[in-house]
Amino acid sequence: MPGPKPLPGWIARAAAEPIDAAAFRSGAALAHLALVAAADVPLPLWRDRLALAAAETCVAMAGRREGQGALRDALHLTRAGGDPGPAGRILRQWSRAVARPISVAGLDRLLDGIAPEQIGLCLDTAGPTPVDRAAAVIETVLADTPRAETAALILADAVLARGWGQGHAVPLLSLALKPRDLGLRGDDLRLACHRAVAAGAAQAVSLASDLARAATRLRAVTPKLRAGGAGRAVDLFLSREALTPGAFDFMSDRAARRLCDRLVDLGAVRELTGRETFRLYGL
Amino acid sequence: MGSDVKNARKETVFDRGLADLPADLRWREWLCRIEAVLFASASPVPRDNLARVVGPGASLDLLIEDLAVELEGRPYEVAQVGTGWMLRTKPAYAPAIRAAADVGGKALNLSEHDLAVLAAIAFHQPISRDGLKDIFGKEISRDLIGRLAVRELIGTGPREPRRGAPYTFVTTDVFLATFGMASLRDLPDPEQLDDSGLAAL
Numbered sequence: 001m002p003g004p005k006p007l008p009g010w011i012a013r014a015a016a017e018p019i020d021a022a023a024f025r026s027g028a029a030l031a032h033l034a035l036v037a038a039a040d041v042p043l044p045l046w047r048d049r050l051a052l053a054a055a056e057t058c059v060a061m062a063g064r065r066e067g068q069g070a071l072r073d074a075l076h077l078t079r080a081g082g083d084p085g086p087a088g089r090i091l092r093q094w095s096r097a098v099a100r101p102i103s104v105a106g107l108d109r110l111l112d113g114i115a116p117e118q119i120g121l122c123l124d125t126a127g128p129t130p131v132d133r134a135a136a137v138i139e140t141v142l143a144d145t146p147r148a149e150t151a152a153l154i155l156a157d158a159v160l161a162r163g164w165g166q167g168h169a170v171p172l173l174s175l176a177l178k179p180r181d182l183g184l185r186g187d188d189l190r191l192a193c194h195r196a197v198a199a200g201a202a203q204a205v206s207l208a209s210d211l212a213r214a215a216t217r218l219r220a221v222t223p224k225l226r227a228g229g230a231g232r233a234v235d236l237f238l239s240r241e242a243l244t245p246g247a248f249d250f251m252s253d254r255a256a257r258r259l260c261d262r263l264v265d266l267g268a269v270r271e272l273t274g275r276e277t278f279r280l281y282g283l
Numbered sequence: 284m285g286s287d288v289k290n291a292r293k294e295t296v297f298d299r300g301l302a303d304l305p306a307d308l309r310w311r312e313w314l315c316r317i318e319a320v321l322f323a324s325a326s327p328v329p330r331d332n333l334a335r336v337v338g339p340g341a342s343l344d345l346l347i348e349d350l351a352v353e354l355e356g357r358p359y360e361v362a363q364v365g366t367g368w369m370l371r372t373k374p375a376y377a378p379a380i381r382a383a384a385d386v387g388g389k390a391l392n393l394s395e396h397d398l399a400v401l402a403a404i405a406f407h408q409p410i411s412r413d414g415l416k417d418i419f420g421k422e423i424s425r426d427l428i429g430r431l432a433v434r435e436l437i438g439t440g441p442r443e444p445r446r447g448a449p450y451t452f453v454t455t456d457v458f459l460a461t462f463g464m465a466s467l468r469d470l471p472d473p474e475q476l477d478d479s480g481l482a483a484l
Contacts, residue, residue: 063468074409077441077448085409085440085453086467112330112366115344147468278444 004036004209012202014195019187022194026131029201030164037166041208042215044239045283047098047170049211050204052241054157054171055091058150061179062090069273072242076280090150094171095241097154101167107158111151114141122155123162130163134173135193139185149182160197172200214283218268227251227259237263242272242282300338313337314350318370326435327367327456363465365456374463391461393430401431405458405470409440409451428452436461 011028014021037043052068059066066074066087074088075095084092093110100106104123108116122140127133134156141152158169176196184192215238222234229251236243245256260281263269272280301309316336320328334343347368351361359372372380393401403418404410415423431437431452440453459466 063472073444074441077444083438083440083453083455085451088409088441113363115330115342117342117344147466273444275444277446278448 003212004039004041004205006209007032007198007202007205011198013199017195019191019194022191022198023129023131026194026197026201027129029198030130033172033201033205034164036205036208037170039212040215041212042238042283043168044099045215045237045241046204046208046211047168048095048239049207049241049282050171050175051094051098052091053203054153054174055087055094057174057177058090058094058153059087061149061182062086062147072272072280073278076242076244077278093150093154094174097158097169098171099168102158102162102169107155111148111154113145113148114151114155118144119155123159125159130160131193131197132190133163134160135190138173138182138193139189142182149179152182153177156193170204172197172204175200175203211283214268218263218283221263221266221268224266225259225262227255227262229255230259233259237269237281237283240282242280244278244280297336299336309338310346310349313341313346314353317343317346318350321361321368321370324369327364327369327460329367333368364460365466367456369460371460371463391434393434397427397430400427401436401454401458404431404437404452405454405467408453411443411449411451413443413449414451 007029011025011032014025017025052071055071056066056068059071064087071087071091074084075091078084078088083089096110097107102123104116104120107119107123108114111119118141122137125133125136125140127136137156137159138152141148141155145151153171153174154169156173157171160172161168161170173193173196176199177192181189181192181196218234218237222230225231225234227233229248232250233248233256236247240247245253245260248256248259251259260269260271260279264271264281269281269283272282301312304312313336317333320333320336330343337343337346347361354360358376359370361368362371400415400419400423403415407414407418412423412425412428428437435455435457437452437458438455440451442448442450454467459469464470
């Protein structure tokens, strides 16, 4: 299977450039990305893994140092309804944001401190291109609530995603914007966003091809799995970027652990933590 | 006050929308309700709870803004804390309040060591008792953790991925409110602490 093609180098990178050149690249990047997303990519899984990277950016913007491993741990080792701590909360926001279709009600539940009316206004923002609309969202949200970087980026990536034909938020800007970019205004911010979309799309496309290959491998070994519930477990692996065996609540704990080990042996799933206990598995 | 709130809840239909009132009186009543709810609560009231006492289409932010304007001449103000709001006295009146009753210090009633542990949790959260032991060089007692938890300054966070899976502790919105912070970003900058040699705290 050929899989998604990487983003051509001229789209992914450029030196200092005027805004129209950056806008040309961001448009080309989104067009390429739309083709990739329409191909055989496990989209929920792809978005969930992108959400992890986006959360890492947002955690750093909040002045914290947790890396992706610590974020995963915080999310997966918190009992249902518990408080995963300041960094874990950001990852939880992101993974919920990409898991459900974009809606005012859904985003309102996630984004504390942002009024539903403002979420509605953000989603209806006008502008010549999706990237310009996303930049306007960042500027508006941060003008009202300067520290709401995570909310601003979730809303911006949601608006952007709608612009290139997605029903779910897809982290792109959040992969590549730098903390200082969020201090920019007007054309400077729009330029930073166009550049970030091209850079973010390059990462997203390369992740999409990795995950497409991994998903093909996983589907290929699925018929070899005899455990009851293996099919449902495979579906979960194709929608969540990391799982504890405890997530397979439709099988016994022991069976879930055996299945995960077997999938690792078959090379279809990776153990993500390198630990002997409290292991997390994912593609 | 408290009993009024209870009675209002007991009524089978609580009229959120107040459709039979003219617009200005309706707005007025919503303002009063929000102020009453904030007044009755010792801890920050989340947005969703406030949204329940006003019409579904009403902008909570505009109402809060109006309330803030209304309270301008008063010795207390509406403050955003974490994801909610609370009424609190303005800092200028702290000396008067202390002179009258020494409320602030007594309400918390924590030792210096308790507060140091609380600060360590705030900066290093999520952190377990073992993590705190590494920072302070001695065992942090369950009693101390209990004192902080009973005051709702801390809650439990994720478990640590190691033997025994100890629970970590995280600070709460009550913690933010108690120390007059809107978010954890109001904590002193860790880099400043590094520079001044306080990083170990």
